[in-house]
Amino acid sequence: MTQNEANTIGTDLLHAYVDNQLDRKDRTRVETHLRDNPEAAADVAAWQRQNESMRELFADAPSQEGIAAARAALSAPDKAGMVSLSPHPAWRMAAAVTLFIAGAALGFGLRPTVLPSQEMPLLQLAINDAFSAHRVYAADPHRPVELRANEEELLVNWLSRRIGTPLAAPNLSGQGYDLVGGRLLSGDDGPAALFMYEGAAGDRVTVFVSTDRIEEFASFRFEARDDGLQAAHWTEDELQFAVVGPVDRDTIRAMAIAVYEQII
């Protein structure tokens, strides 16, 4: 190896060597480099010792109880999109709501068999808000958004400030939809952001992000309306997300996944 090649061994490559993330060729390159660079070799040796200690520290046999409890949650009958029992208070409430997938038979995704006093109406309200916002603004020929996509940075900063948490405009170009822009809306008791997207055929999809409080148990659900709109809704910590558009369920799901992966 020439001196020049050796110099291309950067710190990142040394870490990757320690973490066993190199192919054979790069591993050999690093090893050659280490032979001539005692300082780098000392770093690498120290990092390797750290890794060993950390692995040993946490190599402990998993807690039988913990694993058993998680297994029980996993094998509870039919919990597709449903929540299961848990010792935590929030989840105890959740357990009071037994959701089941009614699927096509009922015309929409999930339906509560038990309506707890307040939570389900809140969730329903939130989904209705997302549908309404879509209907009003996606169809608006003049001013569907307050800020256009070419001002994305401004848009995102502004919405983040109003919502009170850092937001980014989800990118749905992988699904064939480009950002048109966004606007600020008001939810039931807090601000909401609406991002709008347009497909090649001019059809529009919206992503509704709201700060209205819903308990965590609002698990992922689909909803369809008679006018052909489909929605996917879920909560992520303090925020609720809904993706709404005149598309089929698979498409709405793919878009929801794209938003989910970018946002959390």
Added chain:
Amino acid sequence: MASFNANIEEALPALWRFALSLTGNRAEADDLVQDCVERALTRRMLFIPGRPIRPWLMKIMVNIHRNNRRSTRQTVDDEALGGLLDPLAHARMEDRMHLADTFNALRTLPDEQREALLAVVVGGLDYQDAARTLDIPIGTLMSRLHRARAKLKEQQGSGATIVSIAGGSS
């Protein structure tokens, strides 16, 4: 459907170890795994079948952990250390000292550096997945790893952390 659950079940031991490394405490690791599995079940439709499930689960876990941390700012206490080290009672004294030293050194790292290190070393994720799990660019992951390791090296060289075991300081 069945394979989604089966894949989670298969990932449980690895998930639990990662939870232990994040919380430093067995009881809290149990809770974190449980919360993670429950949330994962409600997020089933947000998982792309065929993708590796471990990074997806670890991302959920990291988010829950970050939220827990925000709501109850935990301090390192002797109890946490005891909860972790009890099962190491069989280890030789020097080893236990050394592991306690490592544990305490880890605790002194800023949260984001510790998470980066643990996702890679204990979580066993490649850099791409680790960056995605922590929701940071890969360059940020690398610089956090670097700073974490530099700091650990400095501390372990000094032996200063031994004192903090006795003192139980944060």
